[in-house]
Amino acid sequence: MGALAIKNVTKSFGDTHILKGIDIHIEAGEFLILVGPSGCGKSTLMNIIAGLEAPTTGEVHIGERIVNNVAPKDRDIAMVFQSYALYPTMNVRKNIAFGMETRGVPKKEQDEIIARVSKMLQIDHLLDRKPGQLSGGQRQRVAMGRALARDPKLFLFDEPLSNLDAKLRVEMRTEIKQLHHRLKTTIVYVTHDQIEAMTLGDKIAVMKDGIIQQFGSPEEIYERPSNLFVAGFIGSPSMNFVECHLAEQGGEYGVSLQSEGDARFVALPNGARLADRIGQKVILGVRPEQIEVAEEGEPGLACKVHLTEPTGPDTMIFTQVNGKEVVARVHPRAARHPGETMRLKLDMGKVVLFDPQTELRLV
Amino acid sequence: MDNQNKLWRVALYAVLVYAAVYYLLPLYIMATTSVKSMDEIRAGNLIALPMSITFDAWGKAWATACTGVECGGLSRYFWNSVQMVIPAVLISTTLGAINGYVLSKWRFRGSELTFALILFGVFIPFQVVLLPMAQTLGWFGMARSVAGLVFVHVVFGIASTTLFFRNYYVGIPDELIKAARLDGAGFWRIFFKVVLPMSTPIVMVVLIWQFTQIWNDFLFGVVFSSGDSQPITVGLNNLANTSTSVKEYNVDMAAAIIAALPTIIVYVLAGKYFVRGLTAGAVKG
Amino acid sequence: MTSYNGPAQYGFAERWLPRLVLAPSFLLTLVFVYGFILWNGYLSFTTSRLLPNYEWAGLAQYTTLFANERWWVAVKNLFIFGSLFIGGAMAVGIFLAVLLDQKVRQEGALRTLYLYPMALSFIVTGTAWKWMLNPGLGLEKLVQDWGFTNFTFDWLVNPDMSIYTVVIAGIWQSSGFVMALFLAGLRGIDDSIIKAAQIDGASLPRIYWKIVLPALRPVFFSTLMILAHIAIKSFDLVMALTGGGPGFSSDVPATFMYSTAFTRGQMGVGAASAMMMLMTVAAIVVPYLYSELRGSRNG
Numbered sequence: 039m040g041a042l043a044i045k046n047v048t049k050s051f052g053d054t055h056i057l058k059g060i061d062i063h064i065e066a067g068e069f070l071i072l073v074g075p076s077g078c079g080k081s082t083l084m085n086i087i088a089g090l091e092a093p094t095t096g097e098v099h100i101g102e103r104i105v106n107n108v109a110p111k112d113r114d115i116a117m118v119f120q121s122y123a124l125y126p127t128m129n130v131r132k133n134i135a136f137g138m139e140t141r142g143v144p145k146k147e148q149d150e151i152i153a154r155v156s157k158m159l160q161i162d163h164l165l166d167r168k169p170g171q172l173s174g175g176q177r178q179r180v181a182m183g184r185a186l187a188r189d190p191k192l193f194l195f196d197e198p199l200s201n202l203d204a205k206l207r208v209e210m211r212t213e214i215k216q217l218h219h220r221l222k223t224t225i226v227y228v229t230h231d232q233i234e235a236m237t238l239g240d241k242i243a244v245m246k247d248g249i250i251q252q253f254g255s256p257e258e259i260y261e262r263p264s265n266l267f268v269a270g271f272i273g274s275p276s277m278n279f280v281e282c283h284l285a286e287q288g289g290e291y292g293v294s295l296q297s298e299g300d301a302r303f304v305a306l307p308n309g310a311r312l313a314d315r316i317g318q319k320v321i322l323g324v325r326p327e328q329i330e331v332a333e334e335g336e337p338g339l340a341c342k343v344h345l346t347e348p349t350g351p352d353t354m355i356f357t358q359v360n361g362k363e364v365v366a367r368v369h370p371r372a373a374r375h376p377g378e379t380m381r382l383k384l385d386m387g388k389v390v391l392f393d394p395q396t397e398l399r400l401v
Numbered sequence: 402m403d404n405q406n407k408l409w410r411v412a413l414y415a416v417l418v419y420a421a422v423y424y425l426l427p428l429y430i431m432a433t434t435s436v437k438s439m440d441e442i443r444a445g446n447l448i449a450l451p452m453s454i455t456f457d458a459w460g461k462a463w464a465t466a467c468t469g470v471e472c473g474g475l476s477r478y479f480w481n482s483v484q485m486v487i488p489a490v491l492i493s494t495t496l497g498a499i500n501g502y503v504l505s506k507w508r509f510r511g512s513e514l515t516f517a518l519i520l521f522g523v524f525i526p527f528q529v530v531l532l533p534m535a536q537t538l539g540w541f542g543m544a545r546s547v548a549g550l551v552f553v554h555v556v557f558g559i560a561s562t563t564l565f566f567r568n569y570y571v572g573i574p575d576e577l578i579k580a581a582r583l584d585g586a587g588f589w590r591i592f593f594k595v596v597l598p599m600s601t602p603i604v605m606v607v608l609i610w611q612f613t614q615i616w617n618d619f620l621f622g623v624v625f626s627s628g629d630s631q632p633i634t635v636g637l638n639n640l641a642n643t644s645t646s647v648k649e650y651n652v653d654m655a656a657a658i659i660a661a662l663p664t665i666i667v668y669v670l671a672g673k674y675f676v677r678g679l680t681a682g683a684v685k686g
Numbered sequence: 687m688t689s690y691n692g693p694a695q696y697g698f699a700e701r702w703l704p705r706l707v708l709a710p711s712f713l714l715t716l717v718f719v720y721g722f723i724l725w726n727g728y729l730s731f732t733t734s735r736l737l738p739n740y741e742w743a744g745l746a747q748y749t750t751l752f753a754n755e756r757w758w759v760a761v762k763n764l765f766i767f768g769s770l771f772i773g774g775a776m777a778v779g780i781f782l783a784v785l786l787d788q789k790v791r792q793e794g795a796l797r798t799l800y801l802y803p804m805a806l807s808f809i810v811t812g813t814a815w816k817w818m819l820n821p822g823l824g825l826e827k828l829v830q831d832w833g834f835t836n837f838t839f840d841w842l843v844n845p846d847m848s849i850y851t852v853v854i855a856g857i858w859q860s861s862g863f864v865m866a867l868f869l870a871g872l873r874g875i876d877d878s879i880i881k882a883a884q885i886d887g888a889s890l891p892r893i894y895w896k897i898v899l900p901a902l903r904p905v906f907f908s909t910l911m912i913l914a915h916i917a918i919k920s921f922d923l924v925m926a927l928t929g930g931g932p933g934f935s936s937d938v939p940a941t942f943m944y945s946t947a948f949t950r951g952q953m954g955v956g957a958a959s960a961m962m963m964l965m966t967v968a969a970i971v972v973p974y975l976y977s978e979l980r981g982s983r984n985g
Contacts, residue, residue, distance in 0.1 A: 090579050092694035109696035111585035123580035127598035136594070137584030184584075413785055420782055421799045424862065427814045428802075434817065447818060447828040500711050507693070507704035515712055517975070522719045524971040526919050528943045528960040532729055532953060533722040536738060556718045559711050579693075588703045617807035619922035620940075624948060634809040638926050641813045650817050657813040661806050668805035672798055675805065676866055 040099065041066040041224040042087070042192060047096030049082055049248075056082045058248040060096070064226075064241055069218055071239035072228045075271070079248040084196050084228045089113050101191055111140075116185035117194040120201060122177045124169035130156075130180050131165040134187050155183045158217075175206045182217075195227040199234065211237060232272045236260065244268045262390065266397040269323050269390065275354065278329075278364045280322045281394070284315050292386075293322060295359050299379075300340035307387055312400065320400065321392040326354065328385040329366035338381030343374050355380065435459060435655035442650055458651035462659060466652050468639035475656050477629065478636030482616060484547050485632055489554035490611040496555070497562020497607060498600065502592055504563065505570035506578050516567065522560030530557075531624050538625060545627045553625055554615045561614075562607050565678070569603040570596065602674070609671055610678040613664050633660045723964065730957035738953060747954035756934045757959065760942040763849045767856070767938060768917040774857040775913055779864020784894055786865070787872045797869070800862035808859065812926025815855040816842065845935035848928050852920075852936060855927055860916060864909055871905035872898065911974055918967055939963050 042064050049057040057079045064070045072080040085091040087098060089110035098105050105113050116137075124133050131152055138148045156162040159179045169177055178198065185193055195214075199207045215238055218225055229235055235242050236256045244251045244259060244267075252264040263269035269277045282293040291309025295302060306312070332338025339359070347354040353373040355366040357380075366382055374380045391400040430447055436454045437445070445452070464474040504516045534553060535544065543549030573596065581591045622632040631639075637660045641653045668675050695701045733743040751757050782800060786793055803811065818824045821840040829837040841847035875898060883893045899906075921940035928936040930945070937945075939959055947956025 085579075088579070088583065089696070090582065090693055107696065109700070110579075110583050115583065117580065117583050119576040119580060121574055121576050123574065123576035125577065125581070125595055127595075136581070136586070140585035140590065184580075413788060413790070417782075417785055417790060417796055421796055424799050424803060424858070427811075427818060427858065430818055431814050442823060446831045447824055496711055499707055503704045503708045507695075509695070509704055512704075512708070515708060518720070519711065519715050520975065521971075522715055524915065524967060524975075525719060525723070526940070526960070526963040526967050528921075528940055529726050529964045530718065530722040531943075531960070532738070532947055532957055533725040534718070556714050559714060560719075563711065575693075582693075587699060588707075613805060617809070617922075619807065619809050619925065620944075623925075624944070634807050634922070637807075637813060638809050641816065641926065642929060650820075650823065653813055653817060657810045661810040664805045664807070665802065668802055672801075676797075676801060 040064070041068065041101065042070070042226065043097075043099040044083070044087070045097040045099070047083070047086060047093045047098065049079070049086065049091070050094045056248050057086075057093070060248075060250055062243055062250070062253060064224065066224050067222045069225045069227065069238055069240040071235040071242045072226065072245060073230065073232060073235040073242060073271075074245035074251075076230060078245040080228045080230075080245050081196060083245070084194060084226065087192075087226060088115060088117055088194055114191040115194055116188035116190040116192075117196065118178075118181045118185050118198045120197040122169075122181040122201075124177055124180055124184075126169050129166050129168050130161060130172075130183075133169070133180060134184050137184065137188055151187050151189075155186045158186070159183050174202050175210065178202060178206075178210055182214075186221075191224065193223050193225045195225060197228055197230065200229070200231070214238065233274065236272065242272075244271060246271075261388065262399065263323070264399055266321065266323075266392050269392070269399075273325055275326050275365050275367070277323045277325050278359075278362070279392075280324070280360045280362050280364065281319060282322050282360055284312055284318055284320055286313075286316055291316070293320070295339055295384075296361075297339050297341040297357065297359055299342065302337065302339055304384060304386055306389075306391075312391070315400075319394050321394050323390040323392060324364075324384050325388070326365045326367035327352075328388045329364070329368075329382050330385060331368055331372045332381040332383040336381075336383060338383045340379050341382050343376050343378050343380055345376055346373055348373075355382075357382070431654045431658055435462075435651055435658055437651055439647075439649055439651060458649070459655040459659075461649075462640070462652045462656035466640050466649075466656065467643055468636050469643060475633060475636045475640065475659055478631055478633045479659065481547055481626075481630055482633040485550045485554070486612060486615045489551045489558065489615050490608060492551070493555045493558035493562050493611055494604065494607050496559055497564075497566045498597070498604070499592070500559070500563040501566025501568075501570050502596055504567045506573070506575070506591075506596070507588065516563075519560050519563050522557065523564060527557065527620055531620075535624060544625070545630055547626070547630045549625055550621060550630065550632065553621050554618070557621075558611055558614070562611060565607045565610065566600075566603060569600070573599060602677070605671060605674040606678040609667055609674050612667060613675070616664055636660075726957050726960055730954060730961050732954055734953040734957070736951035736953065743954065747958040750952075751955050751958045751962070754955070756937060757939075757942055759934060760937040760939045763936060764918065764938045766849055767852055767920065768914065770850070770853045771856045771860070771917050772910065772913045774853065775861040775864050776909065778857060778861035779909075780868050780899070782861070782865040783868035783872060784898075786869055797866070800865050802862070803859040804863045806859065808920075808922035809926040811855050811859045812923050815851065815858070816927050819851050819854075842928065843932055845932045848932060848936040852924055852927055852938075856917075856920070856923060859923075860913065864913070867905055867909050867912075868902065871902045875901055907974070911970065914970055915967065918963060 040063055042062070044060050044062040047057055047060040048055070060083060062070070072083060074080050082091060086093050089105065089108065093106070100113055100115065125136060128136065134152050134155065135148050138151065143151075152165070153162070156165060159182060161176065161179045161183055164172060164176060164180070169180070172180065181198070198214075199210050202210060211234060218238075227234075227238060239256055241253065242256055242259050243253045246267055252259055252268045259268060259272055263272065263277075266279070270279070280295070282295065285292065285294060285303065287303045290305040291312055292303055292305035295304060341357040341359065343355055343357055345356040347356070348370060351370075352367045353370045355368055355373060357364055357366065392398065393400055426448070433449075433451050434442060435458050436456065437451045438453070438455055438457070441452060462474055463476050465472055466474045468475070468478075500519070504512055538544040538549045538552070543552060577595060578591060581595050586594065617634060618632070619634040619638065622635045623638070626632065626635065637656050640656050728740070729738060730747050731743060731745070733739060733741045733746070786796060790796065819839070819842045821838070821843060826837060826839040829839070841851045879897060879901075880893055883897055888896070919940060920938055921944065924930060924936060924938055924941050930937040930941045939962065943956050943959045943963065946952040946959065
């Protein structure tokens with residue numbers, strides 16, 4: 039059964055088109071991430087799902103119903119806002135109870151729900167405090183508690199972690215994930231942070247300029263990005279893009295790579311599919327961890343190390359291939375110092391090729 | 402601290418104290434004059450301390466001084482002002498709060514234009530509405546009545562109260578309203594349960610602002626009221642400008658202090674909000 | 687298709703309640719501000735005298751108005767009063783604000799003292815200054831008692847000088863307000879700018895003159911607007927202090943309008959003078975409001 043379906047939703051203000059035909063479908067219990075740079079329309083889409091803004095055209099289905107003309111309060115949803123939007127004049131208990139009071143939930147039931155939710159989120163000792171007396175992380179929990187008390191069909195999270203400091207953000211991320219596993223709720227989660235997207239989502243919709251660039255599982259998006267934007271947006275450090283020409287050499291199809299002082303031809307598995315593009319320019323996308331140190335005797339491209347960035351478990355090597363800066367993620371012990379040369383090889387089974395004109399993925 | 406610096410601080414404080422004297426002197430003169438007898442006023446000078454304190458002038462100003470042909474003191478005018486100011490302040494503040502709430506949190510197509518239209522009302526010189534208003538009040542039987550004055554003050558107070566509340570409510574995050582809507586609250590429930598409890602500072606500012614404005618108004622009072630409905634400012638002006646018999650400055654000053662007392666008390670008790678109101682109109686944010 | 691950028695509203699209540707709630711104020715404004723302006727405008731083109739009548743008179747009332755010496759005295763007085771009042775209140779207010787900004791002890795108390803006249807009615811101010819400035823027993827006598835027997839200060843009863851007494855009382859009442867506005871503005875200025883200038887070796891007066899006050903341009907213009915507005919509307923102060931006298935030597939347009947329309951039975955001329963006042967205010971306020979509203983929309 040579908041939990042949320044968005045069908046050809048557009049949103050325009052006069053001549054400004056914020057959303058240009060959005061289609062999304064997720065099942066009950068799935069965790070959907072809407073991710074993209076600011077201004078991509080993800081928050082507008084979220085507001086449309088919540089019913090806080092009306093779509094210009096298109097349909098929004100929650101569960102079985104079309105909810106285009108259903109008020110937010112009747113959509114059976116709950117939302118956690120970026121600013122938490124806690125009522126500043128009410129204490130935590132009142133904040134959580136406000137929605138239930140409005141819906142006329144009996145007092146006894148309210149108390150039970152507040153007790154359960156606040157225990158689950160470890161805010162039971164804060165119930166009599168006002169939001170102004172809470173830390174950022176505590177406010178975040180209260181905001182989630184308010185949503186949980188609703189027990190809705192659909193949870194909406196609008197960049198809930200972006201106001202927290204780095205350490206707290208990682209902790210809360212884990213907690214949200216655990217909560218999702220435990221409660222099996224359907225969640226729509228807006229973020230501009232691709233790490234949050236990858237770690238939390240069952241499905242990710244990568245958005246830009248009011249269009250969904252790619253919709254799929256984290257693995258799909260990571261391994262088979264549908265265009266240059268998605269490839270560059272997801273993953274940290276970013277995927278390397280190297281311009282090269284498709285060529286044939288000895289019955290194999292591949293590309294030639296040139297470093298400072300070395301050059302070699304590397305074959306593409308299943309390269310025959312690109313036979314009609316021989317001689318044309320393509321963009322080769324390779325993630326830093328898909329570049330490895332060539333073993334003794336293995337073929338490799340001798341590259342000059344420009345700069346190293348140790349991160350602890352890995353070291354980033356900055357070098358140059360085909361005139362572009364390329365980053366490789368290698369084991370610290372394998373890393374050489376700047377000025378020295380390392381022999382590197384690409385994991386050709388995982389690299390992706392893009393058409394430089396359309397920016398779409400080729401294989 | 403070097404000598405030059407010290408000299409500069411001394412000069413600074415001297416100027417500041419001098420300025421304080423400049424602002425306080427009229428109040429001091431009003432107070433001392435009001436407790437002197439006329440003989441002492443004629444014999445002594447403006448800033449001399451009273452030799453013997455008498456409250457005769459106060460009693461006269463309150464109860465028996467002549468304001469034109471009548472000689473009942475200011476008491477009647479004072480109570481007229483009280484009757485006028487309470488409903489006028491409460492009604493205009495209430496309307497301003499609701500208008501500001503709509504104009505900031507429930508915008509609709511045309512609401513910005515509505516705001517601009519209302520806002521212009523802050524600036525018009527009221528002379529331009531005096532003649533039509535005098536006529537209209539006559540038609541509705543409210544001419545020369547306290548009710549008529551209340552009506553006028555409400556109508557022309559809406560612009561500033563709306564402006565105050567709207568500017569304050571713009572600062573309340575929209576997400577709070579969204580959250581309340583998702584919680585199932587409607588227009589009024591959001592207003593009374595979420596927005597209004599956050600409004601204490603601005604409610605204070607507007608109440609005090611409106612109270613001061615309406616209590617101190619003279620133009621509407623002198624044009625739209627007569628005889629037994631006139632407010633205190635008109636009473637004071639009549640008393641001070643009555644040209645019958647001998648000028649009694651001690652009575653004038655006592656009357657002026659009586660007329661000023663309510664707003665002075667408000668200023669002393671809630672000066673913070675008063676200043677905030679004054680500056681809010683001028684400095685954005 | 688909607689081009690409206692606002693929250694979605696559902697059902698009768700959400701869609702219509704906001705408009706319904708705003709409607710009374712909107713209608714009141716429409717009728718009692720805009721409708722009355724038109725009505726008053728119409729009156730100014732009629733032959734109305736003691737009572738309104740709607741017989742068209744064209745520009746006759748304006749011709750009468752412009753031929754009236756008293757009107758031109760009022761306009762001239764407004765000009766004198768306006769420029770001196772604005773200039774004086776501005777100078778005193780800014781000066782005090784800068785001084786109070788020097789981390790002064792008892793700043794709160796001083797501020798309270800400087801600002802309290804703003805809480806007074808202009809009628810009270812006028813009554814008080816009328817007493818202090820009266821030649822017989824006031825300031826003049828005080829200075830004479832001090833030994834300066836030739837000292838005269840008869841501005842209140844001197845037709846050539848009476849408008850200046852209004853200036854004096856006006857500045858006394860409003861300069862504290864200017865101080866409050868500028869002090870708020872000064873407090874909003876980033877401290878590090880001043881520190882940076884001090885490190886560059888600039889003297890304190892120079893820092894204020896070259897850096898701080900130019901940064902307060904918006905405050906300056908707002909204050910200017912408000913003072914100009916007070917000046918044009920000024921009615922109470924003149925009524926209480928001089929009553930427009932001696933004769934009509936200290937009349938301003940506001941008192942002129944009142945006396946022609948309500949005590950001298952020349953309603954048409956009164957209406958015409960009110961229109962002139964409105965146009966003066968509009969000429970100042972409309973460009974200001976336009977830039978303010980546009981600015982806030984962009985911001």
